[in-house]
Amino acid sequence: MILVDYREGSKDLCGYFARMGVDHEKSDLETGDVVLNGVGPDGPVLIGVEIKSVRDMLNSMQSGRMMSQIKRLAAEFDYYWLLIEGTYRPNPSNGMLEMDWADIYPRSNRKNAGWTGVPVGRRTVAYSSMESYIIGLQARAGVHIAKTANRSETAWWIAHCLGSYFDKEWSKHKSFLEFDRTLEAALFSEPSQVTRTAGSFPNMGKGRAMAASKHFGSVKEMVNATAEDWEQIAGVGRVIAENIVRAIEEVVE
Numbered sequence: 001m002i003l004v005d006y007r008e009g010s011k012d013l014c015g016y017f018a019r020m021g022v023d024h025e026k027s028d029l030e031t032g033d034v035v036l037n038g039v040g041p042d043g044p045v046l047i048g049v050e051i052k053s054v055r056d057m058l059n060s061m062q063s064g065r066m067m068s069q070i071k072r073l074a075a076e077f078d079y080y081w082l083l084i085e086g087t088y089r090p091n092p093s094n095g096m097l098e099m100d101w102a103d104i105y106p107r108s109n110r111k112n113a114g115w116t117g118v119p120v121g122r123r124t125v126a127y128s129s130m131e132s133y134i135i136g137l138q139a140r141a142g143v144h145i146a147k148t149a150n151r152s153e154t155a156w157w158i159a160h161c162l163g164s165y166f167d168k169e170w171s172k173h174k175s176f177l178e179f180d181r182t183l184e185a186a187l188f189s190e191p192s193q194v195t196r197t198a199g200s201f202p203n204m205g206k207g208r209a210m211a212a213s214k215h216f217g218s219v220k221e222m223v224n225a226t227a228e229d230w231e232q233i234a235g236v237g238r239v240i241a242e243n244i245v246r247a248i249e250e251v252v253e
Helices: 013-020 054-063 065-076 127-139 151-167 181-188 193-199 205-215 219-223 238-252
Strands: 002-005 024-027 034-040 043-053 079-085 097-100 115-117 144-148
Touching: 002 013, 002 151, 013 024, 013 151, 034 151, 043 054, 043 065, 043 151, 054 065, 054 079, 054 097, 054 127, 065 079, 065 238, 079 151, 097 127, 127 144, 144 151, 193 205, 193 219
Parallel strands: 002 024, 043 079, 079 144
Antiparallel strands: 002 034, 034 043, 097 115
């Protein structure tokens, strides 16, 4: 199931998913534009996708809004992607970032205007500024980045690339096993009872489970914790915390 935010800028993806025959529904998402459930190394995982047009990406960079969005994605999801939608390039003469006129001004009657600088406020931005920012997001913040040319490709990538990858059982992925740090950690450390219990809760995973074992002194303390207590753990946001408390209540009842 793919959840799509019901607001403008996201909801039109539903039409593409419907034509593909992909199971989806509109939802009031507080974080991200698209949310998927999948399979990770330690069981179920939650995957978030934040979609930005090139212009929205540039505006978010300038305003600082991007970093607050990234922090929310990191808190809510086990895996998350920033997807940049639109085709852009450096001007071959001055290196400024430019796009096709029709992509910048889709309602304009001007035809075949060609490539032009992308305005951010009253000025344009260098291509290197955009790419350096993206490199920083990946190298310093650990953000996964995807790029698509248009909305149709975005829908296809989410459903048939990202979705298909995480639909597969983790043990059946045969590539990059030598980089599987989760396997390495499992081989060289024996998880505690608190860690194993935390890892059995929805969307926790090994990393969050280990953080929970450091936060709570015992399984009893963990079971009696409120959603607010769970939110004190790195990587556990409101949605995950409430799901954990709900799961515990169902078992106790």
